Amino acid sequence: MNQIWNNFINWMPQLLGGAKITIGLTILSVSAGFIFSVFLALGKIAKNKILNSICSFYIFFFRGTPLLLQLYFIYYALPDFCPALTIGSPFLAAFIAFTLNSSAYLAEVVRSAIISIDRGQIEAALSLGFSRRQAISHIVIPQAIPRLLPPLGNEFILVLKDASIVSIIALQDITKVTQNIASGSASRLVYIPAMILYLVITAFFSWTFRKLEKKSIAYTEK
Numbered sequence: 001m002n003q004i005w006n007n008f009i010n011w012m013p014q015l016l017g018g019a020k021i022t023i024g025l026t027i028l029s030v031s032a033g034f035i036f037s038v039f040l041a042l043g044k045i046a047k048n049k050i051l052n053s054i055c056s057f058y059i060f061f062f063r064g065t066p067l068l069l070q071l072y073f074i075y076y077a078l079p080d081f082c083p084a085l086t087i088g089s090p091f092l093a094a095f096i097a098f099t100l101n102s103s104a105y106l107a108e109v110v111r112s113a114i115i116s117i118d119r120g121q122i123e124a125a126l127s128l129g130f131s132r133r134q135a136i137s138h139i140v141i142p143q144a145i146p147r148l149l150p151p152l153g154n155e156f157i158l159v160l161k162d163a164s165i166v167s168i169i170a171l172q173d174i175t176k177v178t179q180n181i182a183s184g185s186a187s188r189l190v191y192i193p194a195m196i197l198y199l200v201i202t203a204f205f206s207w208t209f210r211k212l213e214k215k216s217i218a219y220t221e222k
Contacts, residue, residue: 001156006184007185007189007190008183008192008193010027010180010191011181012192012193014177014180015146015174015177015178015181015190015193015194015197016197017177017199018172018173018176018177018178019174019201020175021091021171021172021173022160022163022164022173022174022201023160023201024175025091025094025095025098025158025163025166025171026098026159026160028154028162029095029098029099029102029157029159030051030094030098030102030152031158032095032099032100032154033098033100033101033102033103033105034069034102034103034105034106036099036103036107037102037103037104037105037106037107037109037110038110038141040058040059040104040107040110041055041102041107041108041110041114042114042136043055044107044111045111045114050138052076052194055107058104059104059107059108060155061102061104062100062103062104062105063105063108065102067097067101067162067165068154068165068168070097070101070170071093071094071097071098071166071168072167072168073088074087074093074097074133075090075093075094075097075169076169077122085102087192089203090166090169090170090171091171094166094169094171096137097174098162098163098164098184101207102155102159105155106151106152106155108138109148109151109155110148111146111212113144114136114140114141114144115150116144116147117139117140117143117144120138121135121139121143122135122136122140122150122169124178127140135142140157143214145216146213146216148208149213150209150218152209153205153209153212154214156205156209157202159206160198160201161198161202167179173197174194174197174198175194177194178190178191178194178204
């Protein structure tokens with residue numbers, strides 16, 4: 001038993017190094033994906049048919065194809081399609097794939113939150129001299145934020161766990177580090193602390209989003 005505990009302690013620095021990659025990739029890709037999703041959502045509800053069609057197809061494509069294949073294409077197939085688009089960094093390739101995929105899912109979340117706001121508020125803002133862009137940015141979006149946080153938190157947790165697939169492009173996340181330790185030490189027990197580490201990270205960010213949601217609701221009720 002002491003040997004097992006000592007192994008856990010020895011493995012932890014490597015696992016924590018992998019956790020930095022996993023968390024960093026998740027935060028960056030979801031943040032960038034959320035920003036992009038706002039434009040996609042606004043494009044999908046726009047009256048411009050061309051813009052609406054482009055945004056709708058983008059969302060359909062990235063929601064309708066597996067993230068794993070998207071990652072494969074960006075890292076392995078894209079250079080064959082256009083050598084100038086070769087991405088040498090596994091982290092950058094993963095960031096692009098996860099951002100594009102996350103933005104498609106979050107776009108539907110943002111769109112639903114926006115259209116859930118009473119349209120009369122937009123019309124009232126327009127009658128007061130606001131432009132449509134100002135009405136959306138100053139009136140609609142602030143009210144939509146509390147409604148966005150729960151699904152945004154869910155997407156964050158999903159991306160955090162889906163990040164394990166980046167091990168296929170040799171990015172040293174938690175899963176890849178775990179595989180390396182397992183093959184090097186011939187001990188499969190490393191999967192135990194790896195799963196515990198995922199649970200701790202997931203629990204922390206779930207708690208964080210719940211706190212943000214409560215604060216956001218309290219702020220809008222003032």
